[in-house]
Structures are given as structure tokens and as C-alpha cells.
Amino acid sequence: MWTSTPGRRMGPLLTPAFVLLLALSTVSPASVGNPEDYIADEAERTAGENIVFDDYRGKGCVDDSGFVYKLGERFYPGHSNCPCVCTEDGPVCDQPECPKLHPKCTKVEHNGCCPECKEVKNFCEYRGKTYKILEEFKPSPCEWCRCEPNNEVHCVVSDCAVPECVNPVYEPEQCCPICKNGPNCFAGTTIIPAGIEVKVDDCTICRCHNGDWWKPAQCLRRECLNGQ
Numbered sequence: 410m411w412t413s414t415p416g417r418r419m420g421p422l423l424t425p426a427f428v429l430l431l432a433l434s435t436v437s438p439a440s441v442g443n444p445e446d447y448i449a450d451e452a453e454r455t456a457g458e459n460i461v462f463d464d465y466r467g468k469g470c471v472d473d474s475g476f477v478y479k480l481g482e483r484f485y486p487g488h489s490n491c492p493c494v495c496t497e498d499g500p501v502c503d504q505p506e507c508p509k510l511h512p513k514c515t516k517v518e519h520n521g522c523c524p525e526c527k528e529v530k531n532f533c534e535y536r537g538k539t540y541k542i543l544e545e546f547k548p549s550p551c552e553w554c555r556c557e558p559n560n561e562v563h564c565v566v567s568d569c570a571v572p573e574c575v576n577p578v579y580e581p582e583q584c585c586p587i588c589k590n591g592p593n594c595f596a597g598t599t600i601i602p603a604g605i606e607v608k609v610d611d612c613t614i615c616r617c618h619n620g621d622w623w624k625p626a627q628c629l630r631r632e633c634l635n636g637q
Contacts, residue, residue: 551584
């Protein structure tokens with residue numbers, strides 16, 4: 410709507426609704442929220458940018474726990490038993506080639522940079538028993554053993570000769586079987602002594618092979634009359 414007065418030209422009149430719409434369009438999104446939230450975020454960002462970590466290069470050394478050592482100071486990092494020296498280039502640590510421990514070592518100490526064997530096994534174990542070095546023993550009638558310097562037991566088993574009978578027996582405290590009744594062999598199911606002829610029935614005479622006890626006896630049969 411336009412109005413005019415004599416001698417002066419007037420601009421357009423603004424309605425109240427148009428003024429309200431113009432005011433809302435000029436409000437920024439940041440002004441809608443809580444101003445304190447934006448102030449706190451800005452403070453955190455600034456604090457994070459201002460964090461300064463100490464630089465100990467050329468001044469000292471820091472171990473795993475954060476402890477600072479002076480230049481030239483000797484220290485043990487972590488659980489290591491090998492010492493380090495703090496230098497301008499950082500810690501310089503001893504890394505020696507430790508000697509191998511004896512395989513029979515029974516007591517090891519870790520006081521130094523390298524583990525040390527304080528006690529070596531000086532005995533042998535065999536079937537639940539212990540024996541001194543170079544000790545000889547017989548765990549059974551057939552075995553002869555010795556405890557060697559390397560803590561191992563070496564045994565020799567008796568080499569028994571083949572018995573000259575079909576019914577050998579083992580006696581207490583004896584390794585090899587023996588023929589208590591002398592050499593013999595089988596004549597059928599009958600055991601007969603070797604070296605003689607044996608009449609096993611009325612019509613059969615048998616004899617063991619000379620030296621061949623494991624072979625059946627040689628037997629001769631003859632015609633026999635009833636009653637003879």
C-alpha cells in the first residue's frame with residue numbers, strides 16, 4: 410500500500426508480519442543452543458593443543474615405569490638382570506652371549522646377567538633307585554649295570570646258552586635256565602633222557618639225536634607178539 414503527501418515521496422510501509430519473518434531469518438544456529446556448551450568445547454580443544462611432553466633426549470633416560478635416569482647412570486630396565494648405562498643416544502645395555510647350562514644342572518641362580526649353574530646332578534636314577542657315579546649294580550640276576558659319568562645307566566644283559574633240554578627251569582638268583590635232569594628230548598609226548606635208548610612201549614625203542622635236543626627222538630618199531 411502506497412501513501413503520499415504533498416511535496417514528499419514516501420517508501421513502502423512494512424507490515425508487522427514481515428518484520429517478524431525478517432527477525433527470525435537473521436538468527437544463527439549457534440545462538441539457539443546453550444552458549445556454555447560451546448565455551449567448554451573450546452576450552453578442551455585449546456588445552457589439548459597446549460599439552461607439552463618432556464623431551465629427555467640428550468638429558469637422561471626413561472625406563473618402562475617412567476623413572477628418569479641421569480646421563481652416565483647405571484640401571485636395570487624392567488625385570489632384566491643385564492645392566493644398562495644412560496647415554497646421550499639412549500640406554501646402552503649389555504647383551505652378553507651366555508654360556509649354555511649343563512643339561513644335568515639341578516640348581517640355577519639368576520643373580521647376574523647370565524644364569525649360572527650351582528649344582529650338577531652327580532648320580533643316576535634307575536627303576537626308582539639312585540646310584541653314585543661309576544657305581545656298579547645288578548638290578549636283576551640277568552643284568553649288570555653301571556652309573557656312567559654322564560648320569561646315564563648302561564646295562565649288559567646276560568647272553569644265556571640254549572638249554573639242552575625240553576623242560577628247562579629257572580632257579581632263584583640265577584639268570585639263565587638250567588636242565589635239572591640233564592639233556593633230554595621228546596619221544597612223542599614222553600620226555601626221555603639223551604644218550605641212551607629208551608623203550609617207550611613194548612614195540613618201540615627211541616633215542617635222542619646227538620646234540621639236537623629240539624628234534625623229536627629217533628624211534629624204531631618192531632613186530633611184537635601179544636603178551637611179549
